[in-house]
Amino acid sequence: MNDTTGVSVAGSVALVTGANRGIGAAFVQELLAAGAQRVYAAARNPRSLLELAQQDSRIMPVQLDITDEESVRIAVQRLSDVNLLVNNAGVSLNTRVIAADALDGARAEMEVNYFGLLRMSRAFAPVLATNGGGALINVLSILSRVASPIHGSYSASKAAAFSLTQSLRAELRSQGTLVVGVLPAYVETDMTDGIAGPKMQAADVARAALDALHSGQEEVYPGEVAAQVAAWLQQDPQAVERNFAQSVAS
Numbered sequence: 001m002n003d004t005t006g007v008s009v010a011g012s013v014a015l016v017t018g019a020n021r022g023i024g025a026a027f028v029q030e031l032l033a034a035g036a037q038r039v040y041a042a043a044r045n046p047r048s049l050l051e052l053a054q055q056d057s058r059i060m061p062v063q064l065d066i067t068d069e070e071s072v073r074i075a076v077q078r079l080s081d082v083n084l085l086v087n088n089a090g091v092s093l094n095t096r097v098i099a100a101d102a103l104d105g106a107r108a109e110m111e112v113n114y115f116g117l118l119r120m121s122r123a124f125a126p127v128l129a130t131n132g133g134g135a136l137i138n139v140l141s142i143l144s145r146v147a148s149p150i151h152g153s154y155s156a157s158k159a160a161a162f163s164l165t166q167s168l169r170a171e172l173r174s175q176g177t178l179v180v181g182v183l184p185a186y187v188e189t190d191m192t193d194g195i196a197g198p199k200m201q202a203a204d205v206a207r208a209a210l211d212a213l214h215s216g217q218e219e220v221y222p223g224e225v226a227a228q229v230a231a232w233l234q235q236d237p238q239a240v241e242r243n244f245a246q247s248v249a250s
């Protein structure tokens, strides 16, 4: 992990995708707590943001579907003061890659988790450049680094997003944009409803990501489980792969 100069949240203007619930909503709260000047909270359905927006006058609700070119175009035109983009929106359809309907699910996950992230990053990179470089936080997953059979096509989409994060880091370094990849294990949100296993809290993921931002850490593994898997991946990636395949195969 090659650390670089950190970016402060205090006084920043942030945009969080998928902000109406889960990790996105936690990002909004943590950004405000860290002194953000304004937080654009984006969701496909703006009505789902009403309660959140009432909590603090610095929260600005925004309609945004990251799979819709026109929706992203309108957002980028309106939100020209953003200097911190949190690419959080994502989907997991819990599909095995050899399942009968796997192709449709895999395409849908790629459309949000990879192409959505790409679309948003391409659209907002010039805005970040104009506003001094700023930062981009991509919410990835430990499943970007190791596949889980019960989330096969999700793992592939998050691996693609991990690689894209590296490409963005390489391209955006020259404009002074810090690109942070966040790779948690299970988090207690709607996405993991019905899934057994230790889960960390969404607020802890957001806090870890913002700590990484402050210190210029480009890759962060929030929580004990993700940190342990990351350490193990460095020692013996094949053993981690076998372990994941066995532990969650049934």
Ligand SMILES: NC(=O)c1ccc[n+]([C@@H]2O[C@H](COP(=O)([O-])OP(=O)(O)OC[C@H]3O[C@@H](n4cnc5c(N)ncnc54)[C@H](OP(=O)(O)O)[C@@H]3O)[C@@H](O)[C@H]2O)c1
Binding pocket: 017, 018, 019, 020, 021, 022, 023, 024, 043, 044, 045, 048, 064, 065, 066, 067, 088, 089, 090, 091, 092, 112, 116, 139, 140, 141, 142, 183, 184, 185, 186, 187, 188, 189, 190, 191, 192
């Ligand atoms: N939960 C976990 O265990 C876990 C672990 C590692 C990484 N992650 C990642 O963390 C991120 C947030 O997940 P979460 O756990 O908070 O899940 P969640 O509670 O299911 O929330 C997902 C969010 O993404 C939004 N979204 C989905 N498709 C979208 C689209 N096309 N355009 C804009 N927004 C869209 C959803 O909006 P709607 O309300 O409109 O559906 C919702 O706000 C995801 O990228 C996920 O892959 C989660």
